[in-house]
Amino acid sequence: MLQAIATLINARWIIPVEPDGLILEHHALAIQDGRIVALLPQDQAAACFTPETCLNLDGHVLIPGLINAHTHASMVLLRGLADDLPLMNWLQNHIWPAETRWVNPDFVRDGTRLAIAEMLRGGTTCFNDMYFFPEVTAAVARECGIRACVGLIALDFPTAYACNLDEYLSKGLALHQTLQTEPLLHVAFAPHSPYTVSAPALERIGRLAEDLGLPIHIHVHETAAEVAQFQTQHGCRPLERLNQLGLLSPRLLAVHMTQLEAAEIDRLAEVGAHVIHCPESNLKLASGFCPTAWLDAAGVNVAIGTDGAASNNDLDLFGELRTAALLGKGIAGDASVLPAARVLRMATLNGAQALGLAGETGSLQPGKAADIVAVDLSHPETEPMYNPLSQLVYATGRHQVSDVWVAGQRLLADRQLTTLDLAEALQRAREWGTKIRAGHSA
Known part of the structure; x- marks a missing residue:
């Protein structure tokens, strides 16, 4: 019987950080109640889970937040x-x-x-x-x-x-x-x-x-x-x-x-x-x-x-x-x-x-909070692909971050913030900039 879960993310690569250097290809990550349930090959995930939301990120790598x-x-x-x-x-x-x-x-x-x-x-x-x-x-x-x-x-x-x-x-x-x-x-x-x-x-x-x-x-x-x-x-x-x-x-x-x-x-x-x-x-x-x-x-x-x-x-x-x-x-x-x-x-x-939070976050492990980042490595800046881990450190820019989850909540969805009004934040920042600039030059 299939297990119902909140979210299943199919990704081209998953880098869990633990153990060091591990790169999982064509794997899926399952989330339920804000926590990671499993990391497993995508065909096995399809046979195990029925998700409310399923994302297919064919050019992406998943890493811990x-x-x-x-x-x-x-x-x-x-x-x-x-x-x-x-x-x-x-x-x-x-x-x-x-x-x-x-x-x-x-x-x-x-x-x-x-x-x-x-x-x-x-x-x-x-x-x-x-x-x-x-x-x-x-x-x-x-x-x-x-x-x-x-x-x-x-x-x-x-x-x-x-x-x-x-x-x-x-x-x-x-x-x-x-x-x-x-x-x-x-x-x-x-x-x-x-x-x-x-x-x-x-x-x-x-x-x-x-x-x-x-x-x-x-x-x-x-x-x-x-x-x-x-x-x-x-x-x-x-x-x-x-x-x-x-x-x-x-x-x-x-x-x-x-x-x-x-x-x-x-x-x-x-x-x-x-x-x-x-x-x-x-x-x-x-x-x-x-x-x-x-x-x-x-x-x-x-x-x-x-x-x-x-x-x-x-x-x-x-x-x-x-x-x-x-x-x-x-x-x-x-x-x-x-x-x-x-x-x-x-x-x-x-x-x-x-921070004393290693039992909760910092790596993609079953039981830990689903603090996850999806990075699109199909951009010109990170092609061709030989080693996604090296590309993350030496070639990737933050503009390639597409999605972010904290405790299973999707806070960035296809580059759009979901819990924060960006236009309002920018407007308030510009107002502060105008005041501070005038005061600093006075």
Whole structure:
């Protein structure tokens, strides 16, 4: 007797990510109740299932939804505002003043909608965010149906969001409590960095993270100047400060990490910490180079993020895949490191592992949530076809993403967003652009 299911997708290829490098040809993926039921040859699927919806994607590859492991989503409204500047000049003289003037719940709401539209159209099904008004980010993610880890932001100085550490943490803990029953939404503590959050504050956050079992998402070792200044002021490198405070653990998501010594890489591997690599943002700000090949070889889990669109200037994980692979090879001086399968894993399963979601997403396995991306490889840019996995990393553009599912819900259908009004999101973004442009030039 045929089993009734919600959706059956017949695809030319399926790359489940687990096991590494596996490419299934002429297979089907079955979905029921938001979860993957089976991956099997198409003729067997026809004999087993009767779907409500059946899609035949003869030129497509199915992959797990991409996981953007470091974003400042609503900063998409500042895209292109202050380009071609080094990090601290960019931050202190342009971005922080703009945030002080403009960031409020409406800014975060409209910016997050635009960011989610861009991410879904590029195959991202989960993002790990760090920004102000995280409750607004969570609300927008919920209404759009995307998976998200929302950062409980903390800083040593007052902002439009909170006056002091107590208020940052109070608001964050309240949000954590509110989201307990949300299946697609999670939280992480998000102290900005060791140079903007004091040692006592970081120690307090570390204790809370341990008690609640939450990740700690933080910028670390982003530039050589930052590390040198911290060492002058505190007598140790930032990563050593985190080690002294007990924050080096499997809960740590250390973003950027462009300045690493061999002993630090060994320590990260020893404690099971995660590194979030943002190759294009680091290149654009000339921040340095994350030694991804050495981290990977040492056994450190490396995931990939875009950073915010204000410093990237996009939220395109397909672009990050290619850049991460090529940059990693160039830095290592070895063309064989970071092969395509490994880099795709960094943007899927490794991201899920960093966020504590590997049992739920990151690979196409029966029982996991149906977070799936269909990519059309019949475009001129990806023909002829020798190896679809290599084509994904080295040749594919985000415009080739045709369909996206999160927990079985089709959020992008033949390039059309189904839960988000794109025209409205664009109109609101243009209105913000007009206001910010006038204020920035005043």
